[in-house]
Amino acid sequence: MSVELLTLLFFGSLFVFVLLGTPLAFVLGGVSVVFLYFEMGTIGFYLLSSKMWEAMHDPMLMAIPLFVYMATLLEKSGVAGDLYDMMHQWWGGVRGGLAIGTVMICVIFAAMSGISGAAVVTMGTIALPKMLERGYDKKLALGAINAGGGWGILIPPSILMVLFSLLTEVSVGRLFAAGIGPGLLLFALVSAYILIRCFFQPALAPALPVSERADWGTKFRSLKAVILPILIVLSVLGAIFGGFATPTEAAAIGVFGAIVATAANGRLSAGILMQSAVSTLQLTALIMWILFAAHAFSTAYTALGAQSLIQDLMSDLPGGRWGALLMMLSTLFILGMVLDPVGIMLITLPVFLPIVQAHGFDPIWFGILFIIMMEVGYMTPPFGFNLFYLRGVAPPGVTMGDIYGSVIPYVLVTLLGVALIMIFPEIALYAPRLFFN
Amino acid sequence: MQAVARAVTRLNLWIGKWAALAIFPIFILLLCDVALRYVVGRPAIWTAELAVLIFGAYAVIAGGNLLARRGHVNVDIVYGTLSRRRKALVDIATWPLFMLFVAVLLWQGWEIASDSLATLERSNSVWKAPLWPTKLFIPLAAALLLAQGVVRLYGDIRVVLGLPVDEATFGRQEEEPAVVSIHSHETSSRSGKEGGK
Numbered sequence: 001m002s003v004e005l006l007t008l009l010f011f012g013s014l015f016v017f018v019l020l021g022t023p024l025a026f027v028l029g030g031v032s033v034v035f036l037y038f039e040m041g042t043i044g045f046y047l048l049s050s051k052m053w054e055a056m057h058d059p060m061l062m063a064i065p066l067f068v069y070m071a072t073l074l075e076k077s078g079v080a081g082d083l084y085d086m087m088h089q090w091w092g093g094v095r096g097g098l099a100i101g102t103v104m105i106c107v108i109f110a111a112m113s114g115i116s117g118a119a120v121v122t123m124g125t126i127a128l129p130k131m132l133e134r135g136y137d138k139k140l141a142l143g144a145i146n147a148g149g150g151w152g153i154l155i156p157p158s159i160l161m162v163l164f165s166l167l168t169e170v171s172v173g174r175l176f177a178a179g180i181g182p183g184l185l186l187f188a189l190v191s192a193y194i195l196i197r198c199f200f201q202p203a204l205a206p207a208l209p210v211s212e213r214a215d216w217g218t219k220f221r222s223l224k225a226v227i228l229p230i231l232i233v234l235s236v237l238g239a240i241f242g243g244f245a246t247p248t249e250a251a252a253i254g255v256f257g258a259i260v261a262t263a264a265n266g267r268l269s270a271g272i273l274m275q276s277a278v279s280t281l282q283l284t285a286l287i288m289w290i291l292f293a294a295h296a297f298s299t300a301y302t303a304l305g306a307q308s309l310i311q312d313l314m315s316d317l318p319g320g321r322w323g324a325l326l327m328m329l330s331t332l333f334i335l336g337m338v339l340d341p342v343g344i345m346l347i348t349l350p351v352f353l354p355i356v357q358a359h360g361f362d363p364i365w366f367g368i369l370f371i372i373m374m375e376v377g378y379m380t381p382p383f384g385f386n387l388f389y390l391r392g393v394a395p396p397g398v399t400m401g402d403i404y405g406s407v408i409p410y411v412l413v414t415l416l417g418v419a420l421i422m423i424f425p426e427i428a429l430y431a432p433r434l435f436f437n
Numbered sequence: 438m439q440a441v442a443r444a445v446t447r448l449n450l451w452i453g454k455w456a457a458l459a460i461f462p463i464f465i466l467l468l469c470d471v472a473l474r475y476v477v478g479r480p481a482i483w484t485a486e487l488a489v490l491i492f493g494a495y496a497v498i499a500g501g502n503l504l505a506r507r508g509h510v511n512v513d514i515v516y517g518t519l520s521r522r523r524k525a526l527v528d529i530a531t532w533p534l535f536m537l538f539v540a541v542l543l544w545q546g547w548e549i550a551s552d553s554l555a556t557l558e559r560s561n562s563v564w565k566a567p568l569w570p571t572k573l574f575i576p577l578a579a580a581l582l583l584a585q586g587v588v589r590l591y592g593d594i595r596v597v598l599g600l601p602v603d604e605a606t607f608g609r610q611e612e613e614p615a616v617v618s619i620h621s622h623e624t625s626s627r628s629g630k631e632g633g634k
Contacts, residue, residue: 017531017534018511018512019512019514019515019516020515020516020527020530020531021511021512021513021515021516021517021519021524021527021528021531022511022528022531022534022535023504023509023510023511023535024509024510024511024512025509025510026509026531026534026535026538026539027534029538029539029542030533030534030535030537030538031534032538033537033538033541034537045541045544045545046545046548046549048538048541048542048545049542049545049546049548049549049575050545050549052497052542052546052575053493053549053572053575055496056492056493056494056496056497056571056574056575057489057490057492057493057568057571058489059485059488059489061492061496062463062467062488062489062492065460065463065492065495065496066460066463066464066467069460069464239471244471244475245471248467249467249468249470249471249485251467252463252464252467252468252471253468253471255464255468256464256468273461274457274458277457277458277460277461278453278454278457280457280460281453281456281457281459281460281495281499282453282499282502282503282506282508284495284496284499285496285498285499285500285502285503285508286503286508286509286510288496288497289497289500289503289509290510292497293538382512388510391510392508392510399513399514399517400510400511400512400513400514400517401513401514401517404512404514
């Protein structure tokens with residue numbers, strides 16, 4: 001059978017089982033087993049356990065439970081809640097303001113965590129119910145959290161950037177620095193989208209009634225809520241940029257910061273530590289089981305000849321260097337809907353890197369575009385980790401259908417950001433030059 | 438039969454509570470690693486590696502717990518609109534896919550774990566950490582997940598036959614958010630009782 005036909009079968013059977021409501025981990029794992037069998041016989045099955053073992057002793061993945069624990073602690077200690085209240089005071093009077101405040105918190109969380117899940121988990125728990133209470137449109141609110149959460153891998157620190165630099169040998173420090181500008185750009189674009197949309201459709205996100213708005217004294221007093229989070233950001237980023245800690249160790253420092261913040265808020269108790277630990281295990285198990293299965297799936301897809309398929313797609317491209325770039329980004333977009341970012345990197349980078357070099361693209365700049373496409377992959381159905389984290393914490397009454405439907409405008413806005421960074425590479429490249437030259 | 442099912446479900450729920458504690462040694466070991474390196478100036482050879490080995494077990498062990506709590510994420514666009522009985526029928530029909538994945542994982546996991554155990558495999562690091570305990574968690578976690586999957590199948594068959602399915606025996610029945618305890622600060626993982634109406 002040809003690779004093209006196998007690809008269709010492979011992905012087609014995924015969609016069928018996904019629609020039947022089978023848990024995603026079992027769909028990915030089960031389909032991989034079937035295809036591995038037809039491709040290699042039972043000999044291919046060892047890939048399943050060996051890929052699982054690889055993930056189990058990967059120090060980078062160890063950062064996932066740590067960042068999630070940091071986020072749940074900040075939620076349960078009230079630190080994240082105070083932060084949200086502050087945004088509520090400052091932004092409540094604006095149509096769509098609570099959603100903008102929420103994505104602002106996502107930026108802060110992105111700067112203290114290296115995965116997309118931390119902000120999604122905290123904001124899905126705190127901001128989402130409050131926005132819905134205030135009559136915000138479900139999809140507007142869900143999409144904002146999905147999009148904002150993705151910045152966790154774009155704004156340093158970022159576990160995915162570490163992996164990208166390992167595979168491509170670009171400097172991880174420069175890559176981290178290059179994420180700052182695009183992160184802020186996406187924040188501005190998403191906020192602008194929310195403002196404009198809600199200006200024309202006020203029913204989507206009503207402003208607070210004047211009687212409920214805070215006076216200036218309250219507003220300024222509420223500002224102290226940012227102190228603790230900023231201190232955590234400084235210690236995590238300081239540890240990484242100062243060369244004291246790897247991103248995983250920095251995650252442990254972040255947990256330490258969150259415990260100190262909990263104590264500073266007077267909420268430190270064995271109960272809070274334990275409850276947060278239970279939630280963390282549940283979220284980690286949810287993500288890790290999908291991740292194991294996803295690794296098996298991308299391995300099976302590689303065994304089917306994915307790389308040669310992508311190689312074929314990339315040869316004889318019309319449109320010169322920009323045609324090649326667009327083709328690479330479109331491939332990432334499509335793969336991002338189904339595969340996990342680590343799998344995508346392993347499959348595509350060996351094919352893409354020579355193309356990037358041949359056309360003389362800046363590898364740092366390409367890395368940022370790549371990471372943003374992975375971020376889009378995190379929020380595009382059916383397989384996007386932000387969607388799963390959000391489903392894990394969303395209040396009853398929010399269905400997977402709601403979550404899926406919410407991402408479309410936000411994906412388009414993010415792609416607009418990609419286009420801007422393509423046209424103005426300086427957005428990404430200014431900061432690394434500033435820091436490293 | 439029911440007693441076995443109840444035992445499996447209770448075991449998995451119990452694991453979910455105690456395995457959660459493993460986050461503390463992971464966190465403390467990593468913090469010690471940084472502290473020893475920069476404060477004392479003498480890094481320990483085993484802290485970071487031990488943390489990873491604990492993480493490996495931590496990452497896989499709650500798969501069965503998640504199934505008992507219906508926590509594995511699925512897509513409810515079509516599925517969510519079905520009646521309880523139809524859901525059970527669909528689950529029975531797709532069960533072989535689950536079984537294939539987990540049974541192969543159990544089989545292959547046992548292969549690499551028993552190889553590792555036979556040689557008391559150690560890592561290549563300076564510390565020469567024993568790898569086999571963490572590797573044993575692959576077949577162990579797969580077995581726990583498979584057992585819970587069989588309980589789930591048994592429960593689904595009972596639903597189709599119109600027999601009662603109680604949650605203490607068969608795990609949570611209704612679709613719920615995976616991380617229940619985030620919303621109810623008072624109740625921890627004991628919420629398995631109240632789900633069904």
